[in-house]
Amino acid sequence: MNVYDSDKMAELLRASHGLEPTSHAEEADVIVLNTCSVREKAQEKVFSDLGRLAELKAGRPDLVIAVGGCVASQEGEAIVARAPCVDLVFGPQTLHRLPELLDARRDSGRPQVDVSFPEIEKFDALPPARVEGPTAFVSIMEGCSKYCTFCVVPYTRGEEFSRPAHAVLAEVADLALRGVKEVTLLGQNVNAYLDPDGPEGDLDFADLLQVVSDLPGIERVRYTTSHPLEFSQRLIDAHARLPKLAGQVHLPVQSGSDRVLAAMKRGYTALEYKSIVRRLREARPDISISSDFIVGFPGETEADFQATLDLIDAVRFDGSYGFVYSARPGTPAASLADDVTDDTKRERLQRLLAKTDLEAARVSATMVGTRQRVLVDGHARRDTSELRGRTDNNRVVNFKGGERLIGQFVDLTITDVAHYTLRGAL
Numbered sequence: 018m019n020v021y022d023s024d025k026m027a028e029l030l031r032a033s034h035g036l037e038p039t040s041h042a043e044e045a046d047v048i049v050l051n052t053c054s055v056r057e058k059a060q061e062k063v064f065s066d067l068g069r070l071a072e073l074k075a076g077r078p079d080l081v082i083a084v085g086g087c088v089a090s091q092e093g094e095a096i097v098a099r100a101p102c103v104d105l106v107f108g109p110q111t112l113h114r115l116p117e118l119l120d121a122r123r124d125s126g127r128p129q130v131d132v133s134f135p136e137i138e139k140f141d142a143l144p145p146a147r148v149e150g151p152t153a154f155v156s157i158m159e160g161c162s163k164y165c166t167f168c169v170v171p172y173t174r175g176e177e178f179s180r181p182a183h184a185v186l187a188e189v190a191d192l193a194l195r196g197v198k199e200v201t202l203l204g205q206n207v208n209a210y211l212d213p214d215g216p217e218g219d220l221d222f223a224d225l226l227q228v229v230s231d232l233p234g235i236e237r238v239r240y241t242t243s244h245p246l247e248f249s250q251r252l253i254d255a256h257a258r259l260p261k262l263a264g265q266v267h268l269p270v271q272s273g274s275d276r277v278l279a280a281m282k283r284g285y286t287a288l289e290y291k292s293i294v295r296r297l298r299e300a301r302p303d304i305s306i307s308s309d310f311i312v313g314f315p316g317e318t319e320a321d322f323q324a325t326l327d328l329i330d331a332v333r334f335d336g337s338y339g340f341v342y343s344a345r346p347g348t349p350a351a352s353l354a355d356d357v358t359d360d361t362k363r364e365r366l367q368r369l370l371a372k373t374d375l376e377a378a379r380v381s382a383t384m385v386g387t388r389q390r391v392l393v394d395g396h397a398r399r400d401t402s403e404l405r406g407r408t409d410n411n412r413v414v415n416f417k418g419g420e421r422l423i424g425q426f427v428d429l430t431i432t433d434v435a436h437y438t439l440r441g442a443l
């Protein structure tokens with residue numbers, strides 16, 4: 018989502034002020050930090066980066082420094098107070114106002130702060146995305162209304178709101194005309210999607226997947242992130258019905274302990290989660306399921322953690338992300354005693370990741386010898402004489418092939434595997 022937002026910022030500044038991106042801070046007229054506050058470490062990094070940028074600005078007073086994203090949203094004016102080198106502060110819902118804020122800064126000579134939530138206005142004001150390669154992200158909804166006790170997102174990105182289906186379809190159709198073959202529909206909880214322009218319940222996420230995959234030129238559709246709470250049978254059925262829908266779902270579970278899930282206010286039990294997975298696999302037997310886990314939530318005992326490991330054994334996830342719990346200011350869980358020691362949190366994270374990595378390696382190994390349909394998106398990262406593509410279950414495959422294959426679907430036989438990356442042959 019932050020990659021999507023950063024691209025939009027770059028497009029806006031190109032359209033309004035003719036600014037071109039550079040990867041060298043010393044060359045820049047405007048430096049934008051797009052920030053994340055989901056964990057403390059990411060939040061603190063912003064201030065250490067600003068310390069370095071203040072030195073750069075000392076020698077170049079005209080340099081404009083802007084801070085966007087969720088740290089900006091959470092801290093607002095306090096950013097300018099703590100880091101006076103900052104000229105602009107804007108939130109995820111005001112990024113479209115970046116050009117005006119830049120002008121106001123130059124005209125007034127004063128720092129500008131706008132971290133309000135004008136909601137849908139954002140999408141109407143954004144320029145069309147630049148197309149680079151055959152894949153693209155498309156935001157379909159913003160914000161979150163789940164209020165999990167650990168999570169800062171509802172406070173920084175605002176409540177859930179869906180983008181009108183006609184606007185999503187127009188954007189995807191335009192991308193398809195410009196050569197995009199695979200779109201990833203984006204949102205905090207995409208399965209909460211409901212077309213705001215239709216009568217209540219008229220067009221939900223399962224319907225949206227259907228109409229997006231019906232668009233000419235679109236050959237593969239992914240989405241991220243979904244939430245177990247609104248993972249409806251209609252959505253599960255869509256996985257059986259829509260061949261263009263990728264066989265891969267990232268479905269954060271966070272914990273396998275019902276006690277911890279209740280304290281997190283996730284709204285489901287481990288059994289209910291397993292029931293979704295079982296029905297997804299009935300609908301699409303080869304589906305790859307990955308997840309997010311938090312270890313060391315306040316009060317998490319060894320037995321709770323063991324329940325998480327048991328869930329991993331039962332579900333057999335294909336790759337996952339694990340995070341050490343980080344108390345976020347303003348969230349309900351921040352008032353609970355953060356009573357799991359740092360050593361225990363780290364040790365649990367290692368045990369968890371060892372298990373999920375092993376399972377991902379097992380899935381990769383089973384792919385050796387199979388034939389996979391791969392969308393070629395460019396050159397391999399290490400050996401740029403080779404090409405790189407992605408399988409339906411989102412594995413990277415490197416292989417030898419001609420330039421003209423970039424942007425096309427090809428069939429590869431998987432010949433080898435190194436960690437998560439596969440090798441293939443045409």
Ligand code: SAM
Binds near residue numbers: 245
């Ligand atoms: N909307 C999704 C959900 O919760 O189902 C995920 C969105 S969140 C931006 C991405 C991941 O960050 C979460 O799934 C969670 O594992 C992790 N996360 C969120 N808040 C956290 C916190 N306070 N400490 C550690 N990890 C956290």
